[in-house]
Amino acid sequence: MTQKTVIVTGAARGIGLATTKQFLAEGRRVAMIDRDAEALMAEAAQLQDVLPVVCDVSRPDQVESMMAQVATAFGRIDALINNAGVADFGPIEETTFERWRSVMSTNLDGVFLCSQAAIPHLKRVQGAIVNIASISGLRASTLRVAYGTSKAAVVHLTQQQAAELGEYGIRANCVAPGPVRTKLAMAVHSPEIIAAYHDAIPLNRYGSEDEIASVIVFLCSGNASYVTGQTIASDGGFQSTGVGLPALRS
Template identity: 75%
Template sequence: MSSKVALVTGAARGIGLATSKLLLERGWRVAMLDRDSDELMSASAGLEGATPFLCDVSIQAQVEETLPAISLEFGRLDAVVNNAGVAEFGPIEATDFSTWRRVMETNLDGVFLVSQAAIPALKETRGALVNIASISGLRASTLRVAYGTSKAAVIQLTKQQAAELGEYGIRANCVCPGPVRTKLAMAVHSQEIIDAYHDAIPLNRYGSEMEIAEVIAFLVSEQASYVTGQIIASDGGFESTGVGLPALRK
């Protein structure tokens, strides 16, 4: 396992950082990508086996420059975790096209660009792709016309990757996190919103960044060698319950 290399995008914080740390603990080497230079350098400092790469995944030229640099640094690539994403929420009628494109460029275009650039290296190792979508890609939700649509597209892109790349031994799977207790979420979620989420989630709580990272780590591991084309909601049961559960609890 010590020779295996993973590329993690959006690695400076949140799920990306938790995934990087977990893979490092399990003997992987990790290329940590992010467009926030200060956060990336701070997050990667002292992490043995990790190398930071400044890259905006929504910019094709940067991706095409960074992927060869990763191959040069590590000599191989066994897994790609497409985690980088942005979230901008608002009503449909208030979502202008610039907002729509900004969300799509990172959340969808970035996954396409990084995955495509990584295919030659993944062919050599019969590696794995894990794309991070969202519960919002599986079920519609208030104020998420751009975000939810981008994540639904990532789900379909994952299925396309699995169908087309399986002949090379490359696996592609998708993780859809539900509400996760990140610093950002806790900063913007009021107590009323937190209570509403808890009522709607069978496990009655938010997930943690590490719980999502554990699912990702499984999907890139040999233990998931016959798993591809799958969409896994790591959401405490949120997606499966639909509507009505809060009322039934009363």
């Protein structure tokens, strides 16, 4: 089979769904991976050239089964987008170990497990890995001890992947989104937080899911053939403006 394929985790909504649609638009087949079976199947039913697979990326057995299913169905795996993630915000002293491990198991362990399982397939085609971190992994902020630390680890894991897998022609890069106008963000961000972000971001607005997806798709394309080990902050310039916002301290 010669049609290029890609695996997108966390594909049932948000950035993962937007990325899926952009890959489809350029002619790739997409394996849509998510642990929310109902949402995944509902979205996949509206698309063509997709393979929905219910999988919790923090579970080694499920990841192994998912990767085998995708490889059998598609015959090849050209790119892996490690987008699945969870957010848990709160003060350090209120973050229990259970909450800490819940975030790490998906945000970090999931990236490790999916990448490791995909490597044999990516070697055959000199494929690409794109890991989704966050601006919270590049700059400290309040209430993000587990989330921010997990995303900082993803940035370093990306560099480890680039250093070790480059000899096989596999490129590994990372995208660190800033504030993105998702339905969830708009539901939980207060007017005060929205105004604070507007003032702190040089472009004076939230990003869109499609804008993040465009960077991901670029990193998997031939136009990025000499780009590896990099983290691109798709954040409207937010990283350049300092750390912490008073509106995000409680």
